[in-house]
Amino acid sequence: MVLQIVTGDPRPIVRQITDGVKRLIAAGELLPGDVLPSVRGMAQQLSINPNTVAKAYTELTAEGWLHARAGLGLFVAEQRQRLSNTERERRLGEAVDRFVSDVIGLDYPPQTVLDHVATELAHYAARKTA
Template sequence: MTLRVPLMLHIATGDPRPIHRQIVDGVRRLVASGDLPVGAALPSVRGLAQQLSINPNTVAKAYGELTQEGWLDARAGLGLFVAVPRQRLSNEERSRRLDDAVQRFVGDVIGLDYPNATVLDRVAGELEQCQPRKLA
């Protein structure tokens, strides 16, 4: 029997990211934290679109990106499932994307005038939330 896990995503209308990006980022976080375990079945495109009150094409775009990146496996006639973790990008591409993300982040926060330690603590806290949870 397939493990069905509800996909608890929150779409914020005030978020500057497009809705499909919010879905992609949300699923990545849920998978990285272990809240969506390997093999878990995701809701159908239509089901998630109804749950979030959004266009099914938006969900399909997000699911397509997650599948292409290796976060999800598409199984013909069965749906989408959380994929077994693997290195999805080459080391060079990973490094390039990290550099890009850091540059964007620094550009966004530099004008907020927080001490470096405060910014680093906040980033560390967010990253900690994405670490797999250990079960006792």
């Protein structure tokens, strides 16, 4: 599993980890039943405090992305609807707002931006079904 922490990213490190793991799962790079590195192992890999990794893993477990097996570690959970439709809609709205705020200053025509988003989504969909 390859995650990277970007020091210039405005998101906290915990958020970068949770977003990265979710992205790997959504893309099909981490499959149900796959084991994640230990807290200590991930912390060493990313050169960060183990407490930060533990917090990210706790959040992912609480949201249903991961599940713990006593003595064995953390595993990718079976896919299921993890959030209510209302919560999904709220999070989509927040993500779109953040995205638009980041992209608006680049001064691209809206269709160019939409084409890039569609290409990226298709790329993830293709990897997920492969």
